[in-house]
Amino acid sequence: MNYSIKDLEQLSGIKAHTLRIWEQRYEVLKPKRTDTNIRYYDDDDLKLVLNIALLNEHGYKISKIADMSWDDMRREVLNVTEKHQSNSEQIQALTISMIDLDEERFEKIMSTNFLHQGFENTMISIVFPFLQRIGVLWQTGAITPAHEHFISNLIRQKIIVAIDGLVAKYTASSPKFMLFLPEGELHEIGLLFTNYLIRVRGGRVVYLGQSLPFSDLCETYRIYRPSYLFSIITTTPAAEIQSYVDNLSKNFFESTIILSGFQVITQDLDLPENVLIAYNIADLPLLLSKLENRINVV
Missing domain, CATH: 1.10.1660.10 (Multidrug-efflux Transporter Regulator; Chain: A; Domain 2)
Known part of the structure; x- marks a missing residue:
């Protein structure tokens, strides 16, 4: 080069x-x-x-x-x-x-x-x-x-x-998380690390990975019923972010939705009541520890 x-x-x-x-x-x-x-x-x-x-x-x-x-x-x-x-x-x-x-x-x-x-x-x-x-x-x-x-x-x-090296710490009462990337989103490292952070603190995780169609997200949610959803949005066109966030909030109103990524933190979004933003990867450990005090911080 x-x-x-x-x-x-x-x-x-x-x-x-x-x-x-x-x-x-x-x-x-x-x-x-x-x-x-x-x-x-x-x-x-x-x-x-x-x-x-x-x-x-x-x-x-x-x-x-x-x-x-x-x-x-x-x-x-x-x-x-x-x-x-x-x-x-x-x-x-x-x-x-x-x-x-x-x-x-x-x-x-x-x-x-x-x-x-x-x-x-x-x-x-x-x-x-x-x-x-x-x-x-x-x-x-x-x-x-x-x-x-x-x-x-x-x-x-x-x-x-x-x-893979973690010893399971969750119990029947541990909070349930569902982790996913929106359709077209392929940058998975941040989501994988969030998976680690949650598991090491005793949370239960269903990890759905990259580029998940919204219909599949809805079907998995219906089965698993998580307390929290987490996603990272870095490449989705900015014009679609607000409607996507609103759609998440509407379809999963019983859960807390945590979002991060460039397209989220750089937009002046009107956040629904059940949506939180993690502005930096360094914020995640503290944010996880505060979620209704339901995760045992190590």
Whole structure:
């Protein structure tokens, strides 16, 4: 993939002006040129800049970095990410593993953070901010859909393993939740993590997953009769949101409906009495703990 210097700036956080100075003074980057003489950078240049950015943030002088071999630089980056546990460093490290399609590195980063912060805190403080960053990079064309699919599937696997490892805590009196994504909605990671949060707190869940037709939702609701419905809406056209929310409220008036996602939190919706909004993934643990005090918070 080809990148402009502005793409490198957005991905690394290093100003384009600074990158040009480093090019001229230290020759750390050597841009290519198209047949029409337009400068561009490739995937190797992007990986190099991401590694330089991380080292530079930790006090390594650019003059020293410029003298490093690729193997030396990679080794120093791994040392830094293992020693330092700030969220920004871990997000940068995950970004590098995504660009490099490096599953082994991803696994090491995640395992280290699970050990130090626990699964839930790692997801909230590192993984979801990282996913937000991916969204911006994908929308601006700085990464390919393949990069996004690669890392999303790895994260999805981690959540599924965490759910499978839970010991059931619910009882006959535990609140019942039904989790689903509207028809056409495929971004499942947030819904999977909500499934984990509810189960670890003793709630009972029917998980219906991606792209559920409304008629199927109604039929499942009739059978299961949940106390709560939860959904995330990120890609549905904004003009349809209010009517969709009203339809949910009308059809499931006996339950509390919790909604999240870009198309919900960015709209000035007229919320029915039985509809709540979770504005951020970090809000969910507290919101779940407050739902009529019916979930045992751990």
